[in-house]
Amino acid sequence: MxxxxxxxxxxxxxxxxxxxxxxxxxxxxxxxxxxxxxxxxxxxxxxxxxxxxxxxxxxxxxxxxxxxxxxxxxxxxxxxxxxxxxxxxxxxxxxxxxxxxxxxxxGAFYPLITELVQKGIYREDLLTSYTKEQIEELGECIDPSRDLLFDYIGLLTLAERYLATDFDGRVMELPQERYMVIAMFLMHNEPADKRIDLVKEAYWAMSNLYMTAATPTMSNAGKKVAGQLSSCFIDTVDDSLEGIFDSNTDIARLSKMGGGIGVYLGKVRARGSDIRGHKNTSSGVIPWIRQLNNTAVSVDQLGTRKGAIAVYLDVFHKDILSFLDLKLNNGDERMRAHDVFHGICLPDLFMEAVEAREEWSLFCPHEVKKIMGWKDENGRPLGLEDFYDQAQGDGEFRQKYAEAVANPQLPRITVQAIDIMKRVMKSQLETGTPYMFYRDTVNRANPNSAHGMIYSSNLCTEIMQNQSPTVVEQEELVTKDGQTRIVISKIPGDFVVCNLNSIHLARAVPAGVLERLVPIQVRMLDNVIDINNIEVLQAQYTNSQYRAVGLGTFGLHHLLALEGIRWESDEAVAYNDNLYEHINYLLVKSSMELAKEKGHYPKFKGSDWESGEYFTFRGYTDGEHEGKFVTTEQWRELQQEVQANGVRNAWLFAIAPNGSTSIIAGSTASIDPLYELLSYEEKTTYKVANPAPDLSEKTIWYYKTAFLIDQHWSIKMAAARQRHVDQAQSFNLYVRPDIRASEFLELHLHAWKAGIKSTYYVRSRALTIEECESCAS
Known part of the structure; x- marks a missing residue:
């Protein structure tokens, strides 16, 4: 002793x-x-x-x-x-x-702010936007008792990854102070007469664990660091040498700042295509993906981990077969890229061909543009990737695909569609990817289709926004005032930016706070757009034009267990439908109210928001889908208000994986079922047991774990949610390693037919998958 x-x-x-x-x-x-x-x-x-x-x-x-x-x-x-x-x-x-x-x-809050601003750890905005008296008032609102909401793993994660330290790594900031500083920073540009009240409201939402901010915001808000506040980005690569290398540079700059990146390569010419008339000279997309792989490894995220990049390609691209083998551990290593993730873009027509066991043709996008001669209203050449089916079973894509197949001048590779699907499933069981992106479903539900097209998704498959490549227009020498400079002119494309936070369902829903919570979450997300300074200018411009946000959710299985609802039940499907309709109603209403206060997003004109089609497409106003929490009449009133006032944000709803932040909040991740009743967090010298949240004699009966659940029930619930989610969901499939091919194929066909826009990882117990930190909102 x-x-x-x-x-x-x-x-x-x-x-x-x-x-x-x-x-x-x-x-x-x-x-x-x-x-x-x-x-x-x-x-x-x-x-x-x-x-x-x-x-x-x-x-x-x-x-x-x-x-x-x-x-x-x-x-x-x-x-x-x-x-x-x-x-x-x-x-x-x-x-x-x-x-x-x-x-x-x-300790006292004001001395903390002044000391860390002086040391260069906090941003000066915290002192210039708030008086000493206001900071002291906010300090009085800090409630240490809310620290007792954390379990050990959550508190450890918060302390190790997010709390501010000095330059010697000594802890300076405590959990409630982190939440207050985030609130202060996100609200510092709000009008002075309402700023303090908004800070208090944002602090209330975060400190009670009713919501979490995304990892970049949690980590960087208020701090004078190189990181930024947005979670992830999506680039569309132009089919030119300048476009490819400029894209790689932009991706490196964003990766350095801590962003997760999605890259669409469907416009890049295939292997064997001509370059400036020289036959069989193109090396295709694989070498450029290997360049991105090197970027991911060599340009790490703020010195903490390698960059995170996902690449997407269309299933009708000539290089798709080698693309599907990217992450396999056998074969030619010169055709492998083990450090990037990959996703495949699938039209309805391909899935129909898989089901009917029909042939499928693969084309080079460059050759399609050159030979088919399709053009847009401005005379720009179009490829197959620029079309989609506007209705199930009918639309422009299948018409253009039939024209391409019928043209004897257009080179193609013809294979059995089911053989491609077998390659997809083989890769998924070995590596967890490729992700599945159902492009027709996505574009039919796009409320901003008048302004562009969605070609692919992001690193976590929940972001669906308009994309287009940035094109180098000219490069010239300019002499002015005796100084000669090289001036490069570019036409900016739609470079997607994801701004995320999430509702903790298992705390917010039982507490009955959704009506109060969602408006402050939307304001916080909207303010990120104005505060954030993104190095890549086309991303900054796209962010300002669409002002897109992605409010998400986590703790779904936790909530169902508390409510006594079995995962595999019609009751769970109906509960999802009603809950997510309610959240979406509050989301749209909050963005509309913000538009009344600050103005609608610049590209509102011509959108489905303006026409009212957003509401009719989802069946909100026809009286046939009366919800439990929102009436048809309420939807009709909101439709009229949106048409009159606009919305502040072009896209609103996206359900991210929420890996790290759901751990902090002590709940189940995202929309996923519980992985294990008792999991373990591995540390250097010991293992930490982590039981299911609120595990008790009552809830244990409703915590059937992921690999025991019939995945068709998970698909049914995801489909019920999808009607209300204008973007998408990070939706995982959990399968046995020995699953029969026919069963696995049936899961994919079910997800596609049910109207799910994307699927994320295929998880089996044999796989260890590294999560995206940036999207862990």
């Missing part, structure tokens, strides 16, 4: 078992049925030697509580969090030179 306790200032106190018992009582307060004596036995067994430090005592409590976590006693994870909190409080107090008391563990 130790004799002395050494404090941080080297002051020594006699070791006191009574104080140890009092500390245990404080840690276990409100955590019923946890045995204090078991905890103390574990603590005493870890305290060896004549003297110990306060940090060692806190660590002993943390580790002892973690050792007691089981499915039967999950609340030990909160006891562990509380002892870890104590350590965090003491470190911050020491580093910031104040005394932390159990009743008042936080």
């Amino acid at each position: 130790p004799q002395l306790v050494v404090k941080p200032n080297n002051r020594q106190l006699a070791f006191d078992e009574i104080r140890l018992s009092v500390y245990a009582d404080r840690n276990l307060k409100g955590l019923d049925m946890l045995d204090k004596e078991r905890l103390l036995r574990g603590v005493n067994a870890k305290l060896r030697g004549e003297q110990v430090t306060g940090e060692e005592i806190s660590s002993a409590f943390t580790m002892s509580a973690l050792e007691l976590v089981t499915k039967e006693e999950p609340n030990w994870k909160f006891a562990a969090a509380r002892s870890f909190l104590t350590s965090l409080y003491k470190k911050a107090a020491t580093n910031r030179r104040y005394k932390a008391y159990p009743e008042e563990p936080y």
Whole structure:
């Protein structure tokens, strides 16, 4: 038994078992049925030697509580969090030179802001936009009791990845201060008369864990760092040497800033195509993908991890067969790219050919443009990738595809459609990818189709926005005032930007706060657009023109378990339909109200929002789909208000994977079923048990785990949600490694027929898949 306790200032106190018992009582307060004596036995067994430090005592409590976590006693994870909190409080107090008391563990807020601004850790905006009195008022709103909402894994994740430190890595910021600083920074450009109230509202939403901001915002908001606030980006590569290399440079710059990147390569000519009339000279898309692979590896994200890039190609592109083998571990390594992710863009016609076991033709986009002679209204050549079917079973794509197949002058490769699909499924079972992007479904539901087309998605398959390549127009020498410069002129394309945050369903829905929560979330997202400074100018321009946001959700399985609803049930499907209709109604209404205040997005004219088609297409106004929470009459009124006032944001709803931030909030990820009832977080020297959220004798019956669930029920729920989600969902399929090919194919056909816009990873127990940090909203 130790004799002395050494404090941080080297002051020594006699070791006191009574104080140890009092500390245990404080840690276990409100955590019923946890045995204090078991905890103390574990603590005493870890305290060896004549003297110990306060940090060692806190660590002993943390580790002892973690050792007691089981499915039967999950609340030990909160006891562990509380002892870890104590350590965090003491470190911050020491580093910031104040005394932390159990009743008042936080220091003064204004000195923190001034010190970290002076040190170059916080941005000056925090002092220039708020007075000393206002910052002190906001400091009074900080509620340390909300730190008790974190379990151990959540608090550890927040502390290690997001809290501000000084340049020596010492913790300076505590959890509630991180939330308040984010709120202050996101609202600092709001009008002075409402700014403080909006900061308080944003803090309320985050600190109660009713929502989470995306990782880039959580990590960077208010900090004077190189990172930016948007989650991910999508580029469309022009079929030219300048376009390809400029795109690679833009992707490197964004990757450096911490963004996840999606890249559409469907316009780049195929292998064997001609270049300036020289036959069989093009090397195709694979070498350029390998260049992107090198970029992902060599340009890491803020020194923490390699870049994250997904590449997409159409299933009718001549290079699709070699593209599907990109990540396989056998074959020609010169045709492999193991560090990028890949997705395949699928028209309805291909899926019909798969089902009917018909042939499928592959074309080079350059040859299609040159030989077929299709042009848009401005005389620009068009390829097959520029068309889609406007209705199921009918539309421009299948007409143009038939014309291409019928043209004897147009070179093609003809294969069985099912053989391509077999390659897709083989790769998915081995690597988890390619992602599936159902391009006709996506474009039919695009509320901004008057202004462009959606060719592909992002790194996590939930973002669906208009795309077009940036084109180099000219390059010239210009002499002005005796200085000669090279001036490069480009026509900016639609370079997609994703701005994300998410509702914690399992907290917000039972608390009945959606009506209050969604408007502040939309405002926070909208403000990211104006605050963020994106190095790639066409991305900055696209962001300003569409002002697109992606509000998402997580904790769906957690919520269903709390509500006593089985995943594999019609009740769950109906619940999804009604819940996501309600969220979408609040989203659209919030964006409309913001448009009344600040103006609609610049490209509103001509959109489905303006025409009202957005509402009729989704069946909101015909009276045939009356929801539980929103009436047809409410939708009709909102349709009229939107037509009159516009919406602030061109796209609104996107359900991201929410990997890291759902861990912080202590819930299930995104729309996924629970992976395991008791999972483990691997650390260097130990494993941390992490039980399902709110696991109890009641909820355990509703926590059927992912690999035991019939995936057709997951597809039915995703389809019910999709009607209300104007973008898409990071929707995973969970399969056995030995799944029969016919069963696997049936899952894909079901997802396509059900109207799901994309599928994300195919997960099997044999695979380890690295998540996208940027989209972890």
